[in-house]
Amino acid sequence: MAEKKYKLYELSRREARRQPTLPETDMTDVVDLRHLDHNTEANTRMIHKVVVPALRPRNESVSPHAETNARCRATAGSSLNRGSFSADDRASDDVVCYTFAGVPGLLLFPGVLNAEEQQRWCKESILEFGDSAVHPNIISTHAKTPHTTTCYQPPMRWATLGYNYEWTNKVYHRDRFSPFPASLRRRMCDLVSLVAQVKQDGFCCAYPEVYEPQTAIVNYYPVGSMMMCHQDISEETLEQPLMSLSLGCSAIFLMGTQSREDAPYAFMLRSGDMAAFTGPSRTAFHSTPRILDDCPSYLTLSDEEMTQVEKQRYQQHAYFAHPTADGSFVPVDKTVMTAEEKERYWRLCMRHMRVNINARQVYGERCEAVFGGAPVGRNGRL
Numbered sequence: 001m002a003e004k005k006y007k008l009y010e011l012s013r014r015e016a017r018r019q020p021t022l023p024e025t026d027m028t029d030v031v032d033l034r035h036l037d038h039n040t041e042a043n044t045r046m047i048h049k050v051v052v053p054a055l056r057p058r059n060e061s062v063s064p065h066a067e068t069n070a071r072c073r074a075t076a077g078s079s080l081n082r083g084s085f086s087a088d089d090r091a092s093d094d095v096v097c098y099t100f101a102g103v104p105g106l107l108l109f110p111g112v113l114n115a116e117e118q119q120r121w122c123k124e125s126i127l128e129f130g131d132s133a134v135h136p137n138i139i140s141t142h143a144k145t146p147h148t149t150t151c152y153q154p155p156m157r158w159a160t161l162g163y164n165y166e167w168t169n170k171v172y173h174r175d176r177f178s179p180f181p182a183s184l185r186r187r188m189c190d191l192v193s194l195v196a197q198v199k200q201d202g203f204c205c206a207y208p209e210v211y212e213p214q215t216a217i218v219n220y221y222p223v224g225s226m227m228m229c230h231q232d233i234s235e236e237t238l239e240q241p242l243m244s245l246s247l248g249c250s251a252i253f254l255m256g257t258q259s260r261e262d263a264p265y266a267f268m269l270r271s272g273d274m275a276a277f278t279g280p281s282r283t284a285f286h287s288t289p290r291i292l293d294d295c296p297s298y299l300t301l302s303d304e305e306m307t308q309v310e311k312q313r314y315q316q317h318a319y320f321a322h323p324t325a326d327g328s329f330v331p332v333d334k335t336v337m338t339a340e341e342k343e344r345y346w347r348l349c350m351r352h353m354r355v356n357i358n359a360r361q362v363y364g365e366r367c368e369a370v371f372g373g374a375p376v377g378r379n380g381r382l
């Protein structure tokens with residue numbers, strides 16, 4: 001199982017006495033788009049770079065969708081600009097995308113969100129999207145740190161925006177939703193227009209004219225947590241891409257095929273990167289076995305910047321990352337915080353965390369209610 005190779009282990013005291021250090025995780029096979037010259041020969045051969053012309057801002061007269069057929073300049077892996085994806089043959093506002101021979105339909109856009117935009121989505125994810133009073137906000141089933149296994153698995157939590165997903169039966173319900181945020185809808189539509197410009201053999205990556213992000217799952221991954229191998233196939237519109245934004249700590253992400261038996265490829269996802277699962281990758285098995293403890297400084301606060309009180313509260317599990325003994329998280333009343341306190345709060349939450357926002361279109365038709373209607377059908381877990 002490929003997850004085993006990358007997940008974070010913590011030794012029990014007994015094991016630590018016998019073998020105090022674990023071998024370092026071997027990252028050789030992980031595709032790394034920020035350091036192209038670090039990739040193996042085999043990985044370098046499968047990486048293809050596509051330069052996507054930037055779309056005009058929305059307020060210009062040409063609709064972004066009208067540019068869907070714009071020309072893309074594709075270059076094979078052998079002519080990659082090694083070591084950086086910023087200085088090359090593209091205009092400064094063009095966007096770089098990578099596709100991969102052997103992983104048809106997986107599109108990675110490294111650094112497509114700049115630092116300011118990353119800050120904005122981290123802040124919203126912590127302060128708004130994670131608010132159980134508005135969006136279903138679920139604590140992982142393994143919320144208690146297991147004492148019976150040597151593998152340390154801090155709990156994940158996640159929030160669902162738009163149509164709720166019923167995890168047990170793997171279905172959506174048309175009558176259960178929370179409002180899908182307008183700003184996230186706009187951004188996802190723009191990003192889907194970028195995705196639609198990437199040409200692939202045998203399938204179209206996206207249909208921006210009819211795309212609607214109707215559900216977003218916001219995953220909050222503390223360092224040490226992981227997401228097991230799964231497919232996302234409950235949506236009716238699998239011809240539309242699953243759009244996935246990475247924020248905060250980096251992750252090792254595995255993408256396979258429609259068969260669980262096939263060995264997946266490993267990719268490093270960093271803050272600001274976007275992955276689009278299109279074509280065959282839209283229905284492929286994938287997982288996130290490892291979160292690295294490397295949150296960029298512009299998204300968090302260092303030890304030196306923390307006050308004594310904040311340090312104490314961090315120990316008392318107040319900042320999202322660790323549950324209390326009964327598996328719950330310390331409730332934090334954000335309504336009484338000043339703007340400055342809120343700013344510090346989200347940055348403290350991000351200290352050892354990755355946030356992943358992934359959006360899907362669920363139904364084929366337009367669903368205006370999910371963008372403006374009052375929340376309905378809340379279940380008891382809000």
Ligand SMILES: O=C(O)CCC(=O)C(=O)O
Nearest residue numbers: 217219232244288356358
């Ligand atoms: O962590 C990621 O980047 C992917 C998350 C994912 O696979 C999911 O939410 O279904």
